[in-house]
Amino acid sequence: MTNKRNICVALLLTSFFTLHSCKNLNDTVQENDKDFSIQPKGFPSIPFPSDNPYSPSKEKLGRYLFFDKILSKDSTFSCANCHNPRYSFSNNVPNPITINGFPLPRNVASLVNVAYRDKLGWSGVEESLENAIYHDFHSPLFFDNDTNEIFRRLSLHPFYPKMFEESFGVGVKPHPYLAAKAIATFVRSLVSGNSRYDKYLRGDTTALSDKQKYGMKLFFSKKTNCSACHSGFLFTDLQFHNTGTTNHYFDFGRFYVTRNYMDRNKFLTPSLRNVEVTAPYMHDGTYKTLEEVIENYNRGGFPNIHKDSLIRPLNLTQYEKEALVEFLKSLTDWEFLNQTRFRSFGY
Ligand code: HEC
Ligand code: HEC
Known part of the structure; x- marks a missing residue:
């Protein structure tokens, strides 16, 4: 059991590499989403990286993808399976079962205020959110899916192609790395400080x-x-x-x-x-x-x-x-x- 758990933890950790430089974005107020405009008083403005700046359409796309099972191999898993808003984007079991029926050795971390941290997970891995999320699409512990298959599903979808164009520019196709960028934008918008x-x-x-x-x-x-x-x-x-x-x-x-x-x-x-x-x-x-x-x-x-x-x-x-x-x-x-x-x- 010990070995199995360690292998699993090691696998989890391979999902993390580089760190992106961040710059402050002062104006994160959205016209069309009052909820998100409640940036807590006294909190620094949310640091979005210069190569993945905030936009309302990208946050919306990321939010839809976060809750959509379409990204996982057999369409049974979304990020929200483990990161449930009800539990502040964690879940209520010590060892969540993965898509391949394997219990994860680690308690799910809350995603709240992750934007302000450059270290992810319990071991504090220094990797950009974009890369970590893109890796989750392929990891056998998370979505266990294939880049081409994700691209195919998103391209054939009734509304995602339009949402990708709104977020990334006219003519841009729904590439999975852009999906990771959009989800990262949504995750960075999860700022909580009104207790x-x-x-x-x-x-x-x-x-x-x-x-x-x-x-x-x-x-x-x-x-x-x-x-x-x-x-x-x-x-x-x-x-x-x-x-x-x-x-x-x-x-x-x-x-x-x-x-x-x-x-x-x-x-x-x-x-x-x-x-x-x-x-x-x-x-x-x-x-x-x-x-x-x-x-x-x-x-x-x-x-x-x-x-x-x-x-x-x-x-x-x-x-x-x-x-x-x-x-x-x-x-x-x-x-x-x-x-x-x-x-x-x-x-
Ligand atoms: C030496 C640093 C340190 C001190 C002092 C400390 N903590 Fe912690 N706290 C941690 C670390 C590290 C963890 C995670 C440990 C682990 O997972 O094994 C933690 C975990 C927790 C958790 C669980 C949070 C979660 O999301 O799982 C709570 C609650 C908590 N601490 C409250 C407190 C309280 C209350 C005190 C004072 C009585 C305190 N801590 C003192 C470092 C500290
Ligand atoms: C099978 C359950 C599971 C799924 C599905 C999952 N996660 Fe996680 N997530 C975890 C666990 C467990 C951790 C803690 C990992 C660690 O400490 O190494 C974590 C950690 C994270 C962290 C770091 C949080 C922090 O506080 O440091 C982020 C960000 C994250 N996940 C985002 C996502 C996104 C986005 C998705 C969807 C693409 C996703 N996760 C899907 C279980 C899951």
Whole structure:
């Protein structure tokens, strides 16, 4: 089993190569899509790369393709099978079954605010979204499809050829790499930052309950050190740590990228935005509830030679544990999660 999982993780990781340079696009407001124009106040403008700039038609094409099973070999899978808007673009099982009936060894990562990161997945692979997505079309773990077949299906489709022309220019054919570019544009548009916590920061002191405020203090205190790693507006330092998540690490994490022994069993600090709806938790989906996650931090995690020195017993009272969970729930952005532009696809 261990070998099987490692091979699968290694395969997953081959789907990542280069990094694109990004430039800021100041004006991302769309006339025809009010939902997406709610770029959170205080968030930097969404960095779209210069070779794949934002346009409303491309976001729309990417959105349709994201939810369409047409891209997978036997038309049974779309990105949304694993990245479901209901769960903040993750899903609710620890090991999703792939198109070829194989359980993935990793918990699905949320796609929210990915635009602001240059590292993807739990190992923090540095690859452009475009390349990663194009690779997913062909990977036996994802769509297991063939470039020519995807081209044929898109070309014969009743409305995709027109949408590709609107997005990429008159006469442009629906090439699968352009499909990946459009999906990448949609993924970058998944920006979430209108939670009760954000409203509180913007001056609405009633947005958080007293218990949540107490949990927030704890979260940002030296007593817990949560914010040493879950820092900044994304709630991640974009670094790699071992948090003593489990007694059994089947997954070497960051090691797959650096091949440095010191990086074994370390994982990219996940963002905690919308964490209330992204259960199960951690790289392996080992915890079903936020209460279980807090319980593991409280005991100081499981022993591991790579465990971060910030992870140590916290001696929290029952009320403090509950307050931390309540604070984490204040990071849920229901306005984002309920956007009709993706909820209308029936997920
Ligand atoms: C079979 C389930 C599955 C399907 C289908 C799938 N993904 Fe994923 N996706 C995952 C898993 C698992 C991860 C975490 C991978 C890792 O850590 O290496 C992930 C990670 C990602 C990430 C990195 C997210 C982050 O927070 O770092 C992006 C972006 C992504 N997927 C986009 C897509 C797109 C776009 C599609 C459709 C073309 C897709 N995925 C299809 C399971 C899936
Ligand atoms: C040393 C850095 C570090 C500290 C300190 C830390 N975390 Fe984490 N956190 C991480 C990493 C890394 C992961 C992923 C670990 C894994 O998958 O094995 C994680 C995972 C989580 C998750 C699961 C998120 C998901 O999407 O699966 C939650 C919730 C969480 N941390 C909350 C907290 C809270 C609350 C505290 C304070 C009590 C805290 N963390 C302290 C680095 C840290």
